[in-house]
Amino acid sequence: MKRSTKRKLTRLGLYALFVAIVAWVALTVNWQAVHATFWAPGRKDNWHDLITIGVVKTLEYTAVCFFVGLIFATVLSLMKLSPVAPYRWLATGYIEFFRGLPALVVILACAFGVPIAFDWHPPIIWAGLLGLILVSSAYMAETLRAGIQAVPKGQTEAARSLGMSNARTLFSIVLPQAFRIVIPPLTNEFVLILKDTSLLYLIGVEFGQRELSSVARDFTSSGATAGTSTALTQVALLYLIITLPLTRLVAWLEKRQQRAR
Structure with missing residues (x-):
């Protein structure tokens, strides 16, 4: 038998296996129970709060954590590349520490541990956002450091030869290209x-500060869809509606950069 024929038969066998698995699932699953659990009647009552409160607050918190974390990450990346050793040690310690901890642990520590230890009592949501900022800035700092180091050294040398100071070279030449x-x-x-x-x-x-997961949790315990996972299904759909375009944007940007290179 020819090798090409074997490949075709193997591919047909894999397709047949896939169809068989899908058919088995379709025939064995209790679709009535699935519908009642994950898409229960009364779901229309959830959309208003999920969108006007959950989606809005989720995007607000994301924007705050991202932009504040990006500013902090820029400082950390410059400290890590600094010729002054203590700055490098401090930045490296911070980055490795918060990259090594789960975000959940940091959020809980900022919300409950730090206020007790330092007698600091901010609104609970701001303590939680602080935890996200600490973690995200550590990851973004490493990304920015790599971007700064990826800028050709000839750019810096050319700027310095034109009489630019180190600070002006950094902020006018290096950082814009790194970003x-x-x-x-x-x-x-x-x-x-x-x-x-x-x-x-x-x-x-x-109540007024709930993001998507908090709104969904409330609907699973009260309301028209209480006792079902319908609110979680709705939240999952909303997350996908937000994130899928962004992930496709990432793929498009990466392809564009590869073509530019």
Whole structure:
């Protein structure tokens, strides 16, 4: 038998296996129970709060954590590349520490541990956002450091030969190019922060500060869809509506950069 024929038969066998698995699932699943659990009647009552409160607050928290974390990350990346050793040690320690901890642990520590230790009592939501900022800035700092180091050294040398100071060279030449290089991974980090805001429901935010997961949790315990997972299904759909375009944007930006190179 020819090798090409074997490949065709193997491919047909894989297709047949896939069809068989799908058919088995379709025939064995209790679709009535699935519909009652994940898409129960009364779901229309959930959309208003999920969108006007959950989506809005989720996007607000994501924007705050991303842009504040990006500013902090820029400072950390410059410290890590600094010729002054203590700055490098401090930045490296911070980055490795917060990259090594789960975001959930940091959020809980900022919401409950730090206020007790330092007698600091901010609104609970701001303590939670602080935890997300600390974690996201550590990841973005490494991304920015890589972007700065990816800028050709000839750019810096050319700027210095024109009489530019080190600070002007950094902010006028190096950083703009570095940010352009790291746009795809920063967009990906934005998506990760958006999904990590779902962890804020564990610290118990107030009614008007609820993000998507907190709103869904309330609907699973009360309302027309109480006792079902319908609200979670709706939240999953909303997350996908937000994140899928962003992930496709990341893929498009990466392809564009590859073509430019």
